Amino acid sequence: MQPDISVRHLNKTYGDGFQALKDINLEIERGEIFALLGPNGAGKTTLISIICGIVNLTSGEVKAAGYDIVKDYRKARETIGLVPQELNTDSFETVWDAVSFSRGLFGKAPNPDHIEKTLKALSLWDKRNNRIMSLSGGMKRRVMIAKALSHEPQILFLDEPTAGVDVELRRDMWEMVRKLRENGVTIILTTHYIEEAEEMADRIGVIRQGEIILVEDKAQLMTKLGKKELRLQLQHKLEQVPGELTLEPVELANDGWELIFTFDSQQEQAGVARLLRTLGDLGIEYRDLQTRESSLEEIFVGLVHE
Numbered sequence: 001m002q003p004d005i006s007v008r009h010l011n012k013t014y015g016d017g018f019q020a021l022k023d024i025n026l027e028i029e030r031g032e033i034f035a036l037l038g039p040n041g042a043g044k045t046t047l048i049s050i051i052c053g054i055v056n057l058t059s060g061e062v063k064a065a066g067y068d069i070v071k072d073y074r075k076a077r078e079t080i081g082l083v084p085q086e087l088n089t090d091s092f093e094t095v096w097d098a099v100s101f102s103r104g105l106f107g108k109a110p111n112p113d114h115i116e117k118t119l120k121a122l123s124l125w126d127k128r129n130n131r132i133m134s135l136s137g138g139m140k141r142r143v144m145i146a147k148a149l150s151h152e153p154q155i156l157f158l159d160e161p162t163a164g165v166d167v168e169l170r171r172d173m174w175e176m177v178r179k180l181r182e183n184g185v186t187i188i189l190t191t192h193y194i195e196e197a198e199e200m201a202d203r204i205g206v207i208r209q210g211e212i213i214l215v216e217d218k219a220q221l222m223t224k225l226g227k228k229e230l231r232l233q234l235q236h237k238l239e240q241v242p243g244e245l246t247l248e249p250v251e252l253a254n255d256g257w258e259l260i261f262t263f264d265s266q267q268e269q270a271g272v273a274r275l276l277r278t279l280g281d282l283g284i285e286y287r288d289l290q291t292r293e294s295s296l297e298e299i300f301v302g303l304v305h306e
């Protein structure tokens with residue numbers, strides 16, 4: 001099956017000569033949740049805006065649901081729903097009218113059943129006759145999503161979907177995104193909340209200074225780049241790491257009362273067994289031990305600051 005999004009050798013240089021994207025290559029499959037991560041100014045919004053036809057590309061080729069976004073602009077655009085970062089909804093219109101109007105913009109025939117279903121899924125049904133300007137920030141964000149879904153897009157872009165929303169709404173939105181995916185919608189999100197990517201994404205792409213530096217299955221990324229840590233609380237304080245352990249990735253902490261062993265998640269557990277055996281041989285006893293895995297956040301910070 002062809003990918004839902006295909007980006008080949010994409011470059012973008014803005015009018016002032018700034019090169020925001022450098023030879024981007026990316027394929028996103030139907031029905032996946034893809035999280036695009038990167039520090040401020042990395043080029044996330046530029047990339048999304050190009051795929052959505054809001055910003056012109058300089059060179060390269062982009063297809064959405066098989067349609068070239070330049071040669072077949074209208075068809076490509078019809079397959080995409082975009083929830084932008086900014087809430088531009090200060091509107092006298094009612095929720096119902098705004099969402100129905102958005103559908104009309106894509107030349108689709110009215111479909112009150114679809115609008116009703118969308119508003120209900122986003123808990124906006126009770127507010128359908130309210131003016132948008134009278135809604136809370138979180139509700140306005142839901143309206144933005146309803147508008148983006150009004151024309152039944154195959155692909156949904158969420159640019160910082162949960163910026164500034166409370167924990168409850170964030171959870172609701174995650175739930176909703178999962179349901180959309182179950183219905184076969186392809187979802188691309190950018191986020192500064194790494195926790196969000198960790199929770200939701202099937203695959204993760206990291207962009208830094210206009211270049212994609214990594215695209216990886218989330219679970220594999222966590223194993224490949226993640227570190228595990230074993231902490232042992234000792235019965236007796238150590239003055240220094242015993243000579244037998246100096247070649248191991250071991251350090252003392254907590255004034256000699258704690259031994260920390262760090263190892264790659266993908267390494268088999270042999271290192272831990274060896275360490276514990278050596279401790280036994282040396283008569284070093286411990287009261288307690290814990291293991292911990294690095295979070296996606298730690299991996300991400302390591303990647304973008306390399």
Ligand SMILES: Nc1ncnc2c1ncn2[C@@H]1O[C@H](COP(=O)(O)OP(=O)(O)OP(=O)(O)O)[C@@H](O)[C@H]1O
Pocket residue numbers: 014015016018020038039040041042043044045046047
């Ligand atoms: N219209 C423009 N003209 C010139 N440079 C621009 C323009 N729009 C964006 N840029 C520059 O391109 C780079 C990428 O910006 P972009 O908004 O795509 O980043 P981002 O990854 O979305 O950042 P953020 O996380 O802050 O939203 C930045 O250095 C930005 O200053």
